[in-house]
Amino acid sequence: MENSEKTEVVLLACGSFNPITNMHLRLFELAKDYMNATGKFRVIKGIISPVGDSYKKKGLISAHHRVIMAELATKNSRWVEVDTWESLQKEWIETVKVLRYHQENLEAASCDRQQDSLMLERPGQKRKWVEQRQDYSQKKPLEPREVCVGAWKIPLLVL
Numbered sequence: 001m002e003n004s005e006k007t008e009v010v011l012l013a014c015g016s017f018n019p020i021t022n023m024h025l026r027l028f029e030l031a032k033d034y035m036n037a038t039g040k041f042r043v044i045k046g047i048i049s050p051v052g053d054s055y056k057k058k059g060l061i062s063a064h065h066r067v068i069m070a071e072l073a074t075k076n077s078r079w080v081e082v083d084t085w086e087s088l089q090k091e092w093i094e095t096v097k098v099l100r101y102h103q104e105n106l107e108a109a110s111c112d113r114q115q116d117s118l119m120l121e122r123p124g125q126k127r128k129w130v131e132q133r134q135d136y137s138q139k140k141p142l143e144p145r146e147v148c149v150g151a152w153k154i155p156l157l158v159l
Helices: 022-037 063-074 095-113 130-137
Strands: 007-015 041-050 080-082 145-149 152-158
Touching: 007 022, 007 095, 022 041, 022 063, 041 063, 041 095, 063 080
Parallel strands: 007 041, 007 152, 041 080
Antiparallel strands: 145 152
């Protein structure tokens, strides 16, 4: 199967990463290898999302230090990155909300690149694509969803 026929995938891992370990990073590599080996998927990005200080886990190192450690651990990675949004929240955030945040950011970043090739629902307003707007109007329980990147739809998976 050609790369253009494969479904592109973004992997997301939420957790305390207290501290991040080689096995956390290995989890991404194993998931990427497995998904790519199916011949149906191509992993294009991995996101590490450390939990904030409000999680109140006993012995939890400050979010600031956990983020720095995660950034150092991923500095040589071409595809795994650390996102600080969850760690900066004043209250603990459920994983489903973190997933929704990343999904919306990926959709916004991806769809902005192809804005001229698609019809806008309401010109002059915040850009939202007609078919995606229909998906968002129904607040269903969040499941792994597809994210628009270029002309492709990419599933966002939680590790």
